[in-house]
Amino acid sequence: MSPSQPSPAAALARRLLGFSTLPFLASVLPLVALPFMSRAASTDDWSALNIGLGVGTFAGAIGLVGWNILGTPLVAMADSDTARRGLYGRSFYIRSAVVLLASILSAVVASLISPASSWPVAAAFAVAGALNGIGLSWYAVGVSSPRIALWYEVVPRAAATAAAIGVVVLTQDVLWYGILLSLSIIIGTVAFHRRVLGRFWPAWPGMLRLRSDIGDMKAAWGVESIGSLYQNAPVPVAGLIAAPVEVAAYASSDRIYRYGTLGVAAAGNALQGWVLETTDVRSRRSRNLAAFAVMAVIAAIGWVVLAVFGPFLSGLLFGADKQGDPAAFHFLGIAFISVTMATPLIRNILIPARRDGFVLAVNMVSAIVGVALMVVLGSWLGTTGVAIGFAVSETATLIGCVFLATRVGLAPQQRGSSTDRKKER
Template structure:
């Protein structure tokens, strides 16, 4: 998954912005071709390293399974889902991203049951994903733009987007840190069992933030919108409402749902669920500020700085809580981190809204 994040580079953040701001199909094809060139160059470096690491880490007898699964997962870094988000076209996500994965599961399941060979899923997933990418290229891409003709020129295209990519990397790495920190700092495995369950429920809920963010991003950045300020505020309010509902759900039903899914022995406690609910609220609230306002206005440095500050604060608090045996405090550290990020980005983001409104008024 981290390899997929590296291959995707900055396109999941800046890609939808560029597509949403371009209504010309030829320009969109050029943007996609650029993304494809950069990701192919990055993948040429990432895939061999990833394969070596997986081969060394995997247990004897499972290396082929691990490598094929790693390749299939890393290949999702080439997903054109961000293009569909920017274009406001959910059919692209369904046809070229979801359907290939579904087909891979449907085709490979009976074969695995019959043969006992798990690597079949990885191979079939590689084939279905590659087929969908080829179909997308023919439909939306530029002709003859699969391979970069000048890798050095592509590297020069990659370097300016390092800041946005760093935001994606740091966010991905930090988001997965609570459970490893709890495992490393709390001696008792029983004490962290319920914590892991709460973390899993929380991560399932994050898909709703992604879905709402995808829904509003193309709409808020649509060229020629009569009142962009109102659209941005609508998106912010929607994320605030989602955050409040998610926080309430995690607090009130998190322990019951975790017990239902993972069993009573792994049931999450109410306090940990409450702190994860706070994290959900703050994360949902900051999402439209980053995706719809700051990144489109090229304020990547601001986002990166506050992401780093919040991550440092969160890790320090989580490690301190774990070393003191305060397992719910680890979730609190994550909540504080998300709150710091929201507070740090709120003023810069909201300060840009009047400028958008004045621009729209002048154009009208």
């Protein structure tokens, strides 16, 4: 190894710091304001805010149309900047159409589930969550450019967060935060188009090309959407079966859990780029093992934070009247371990090997079982039952992915899109 080349450990550390920190900040910045929001909000508004975020985050996953999972390796494997920007442009038009519809539907659903007096808050945060479907982090990871995440996601959301804290503290109306958050996402996306692509909107790729992409993304889209369904179902389910006071407490537990999963997603994105950038079989296997080790450490830390310190942290951040239940935190800790360890299996092994159809099947079974248990156990045990059902769904996903990965191996042959494979024939 030459003196100018970093060691593998140093390269991994740099990747984690550079390509996970900024996307993580882009996601976590809006949550910085939540302690201020919880103290300004009534119990009904706090419940509505979190129900809106839960429904909206699910809508945002639908709006990504699979690009957050399959798009990153496709962009990473593209052979030119023109091809990469073409992929982004195609994704933008597909995602924008779906995000528009998802935003409307999520606002309606969140409003119906939330306390009647707080439906505008639920609708605003549902739209803000749905707009994440036009986010840029997946593309920034694919092109190995943390600057994209910094300037077009972190900076706009930081400005919106700072403004929201001031406005909400003055007005005691958390609705403004949802509105400002939505504006920051739109402004950041348009600014990226103008500065990086040189135009306000990407070049139109043609309807035939878009239809082909949708067909190619179907399985990855299903994986993203169904996985997000049971991941974001707990708070809306709690809103259906529990009183606002109980929902508010569970929402605080869920927010602490979401803080942790943002780190999991950011680390998963960074490790995906690092693992997939090598085509050597031995190196790919070694990097996959290193990725599992990193994620295992994150899983252990997350479990301790949730199961041991979770109730204290929720009370400290969101107020003693909204403190989460210790039993719910215990099962959220189990769910955290499962989602953390499933992430490298899905992103680094199964999806690049184009086993997205099998992953979709696993997610469908987990979603059906998990959501059913959330409703049944929630009706019996309250919000603790919702947490148990959630933990079961995440654990079932992990078990299914482990089974699939043992059949694929640690260094599977990486395959491109269905369109590319047709050309090869």
